[in-house]
Amino acid sequence: MSTHLHMLPPSVNNLAVRVFLRAAGLPYSEENAWGKTRTPEFLAKIPSHLTPAIEHSDHPRGAMWESCAIMMYLANQNDLDALYPREPGKRALVDSANFYLMGTLYPLVSRSTYPRLGFPCYPGEVASSDATDEQKAAARATAEAALAEPLEVFRTYFVRDGFIGDGASPTIADIRLAATLEFLALCDAPLPQWAKDYLGRVEQALGKAYSEPAADVRGYVASVQKKS
């Protein structure tokens, strides 16, 4: 059963699923959704207008979105126990890391980096308000400073010196965290050494499955850095 992925190449939310599909060795096709996410045809299938989104004929609605949920669904469906451990304790580590990333780390990542990436910022945030440039810069810097705490939690609790889930190879939580760390190249503070080592470990373990789609994100980040 092939998976059709709607994706935006510079996005780390999308990078996670792009890496997962390659690492899992599942049959898939990819379509660049740039300029299409608000079209009636897209909205009929994916009313959230969000990518990554997959079309999959076995799914009860035919399509779904949310990077972590997509990886969980496809891993469950295809018994990919190395990527999504079945043992309850290991799975709890993976799920907890992914929920913590989406609920706590990622909002700080987006507030720290989206203004520099030129990505739309969420309604109600300083960056999308009519605040002054100074106020927006201060809000961005505050979000960046707040990243240190959840990153340290990832280091000490989830990652330690290995992979999330305590196995010998990366899980869907490692794919999601590694992809997210890619945007931190746009922060003023350098990525902590442990995170650089971790990113290298994940990329080495996944090989081209990671580096090929990551090149799209890295190319976009580099183009932004060149302009600034």
Ligand SMILES: N[C@@H](CCC(=O)N[C@@H](CS)C(=O)NCC(=O)O)C(=O)O
């Ligand atoms: N929590 C979601 C976030 C998805 C998301 O924000 N997608 C953005 C790109 S990073 C998008 O597709 N935006 C297009 C739109 O809203 O039209 C996930 O992890 O999949």
